[in-house]
């Protein structure tokens with residue numbers, strides 16, 4: 152119902168909890184549809200910039216758990232505000248990410264406090280002068296206040312997306328050979344990441360002895376990476392984390408460093424990824440699938 156969002160918005164603007172805020176975890180299809188739209192409206196640029204702060208409690212529950220398939224899992228509100236809203240909010244920062252400028256939901260099923268959707272987003276990949284659609288499959292689960300308590304997100308056709316992305320880069324650099332394009336993109340990304348390191352990773356947060364060391368490591372000592380390896384020991388993984396460093400250097404500097412800070416590391420097999428018992432809550436409501444292999448335990 153519209154009331155739910157009005158209350159949520161009222162809560163946001165007033166900064167205090169509205170006592171009449173919904174207090175239930177069984178939502179109607181319409182309420183879940185409104186919550187889904189509320190998320191995407193806030194994901195669009197530049198609205199997303201307003202949610203990067205650690206203390207923004209308008210979208211995620213404090214103990215939210217999230218998984219983004221090509222990367223990793225993200226625990227807690229602060230980290231999720233930084234990743235989900237910070238990654239796609241910097242049109243002037245060189246890289247493969249850019250701001251989402253429009254969305255349309257193309258598939259939507261919802262029950263209880265769970266919504267599964269496919270959403271077409273239009274991204275403006277400013278570095279490569281490319282405006283391109285991406286399809287994101289999401290599962291959202293909400294707590295009693297309409298905040299996301301857990302989510303699971305998949306960029307559909309992510310590998311394929313790299314084809315037009317690299318073509319756009321080739322056009323910009325006047326290159327046709329795919330290996331040459333990748334080398335050029337690698338050097339562009341490495342330069343951006345190493346500049347971030349220079350600007351934000353000082354003292355105990357420093358990862359590389361010099362910018363030159365950083366460039367050598369990122370272009371020669373670590374692989375570029377496949378699109379599905381954004382959570383492994385790759386340049387692409389460090390490219391993801393590059394966008395978060397400025398928001399919290401002590402947390403994110405290690406992720407762009409040589410040892411990957413636990414995020415950009417090769418520590419898991421395919422089987423471990425696919426079978427990981429990560430979520431505290433089941434994605435199957437009403438007590439079905441009581442031995443759901445993705446549930447870690449805790450609340451069934």
Ligand SMILES: *[C@@H]1O[C@H](CO)[C@@H](O)[C@H](O)[C@H]1NC(C)=O
Nearest residue numbers: 169170171172173174175295
């Ligand atoms: C919401 O429900 C919980 C129990 O599920 C209860 O403890 C709490 O007092 C309720 N809050 C309001 C504002 O009604």
Ligand SMILES: *[C@@H]1O[C@H](CO)[C@@H](O)[C@H](O)[C@H]1NC(C)=O
Nearest residue numbers: 166167203204205206207208
């Ligand atoms: C959130 O943190 C910012 C500083 O990062 C501060 O200015 C603001 O007052 C805080 N807001 C709340 C609601 O605590």
Ligand SMILES: *[C@@H]1O[C@H](CO)[C@@H](O)[C@H](O)[C@H]1NC(C)=O
Nearest residue numbers: 242243252275276277281282
């Ligand atoms: C994409 O971003 C560029 C640079 O900020 C801007 O000039 C252009 O208008 C944007 N394109 C769209 C479709 O918003």
Ligand SMILES: CC(=O)N[C@H]1CO[C@H](CO)[C@@H](O)[C@@H]1O
Nearest residue numbers: 195252253254255256257271
């Ligand atoms: C068919 C449909 O839902 N179109 C919408 C796609 O998104 C744009 C901008 O977000 C809307 O203006 C369209 O109405």
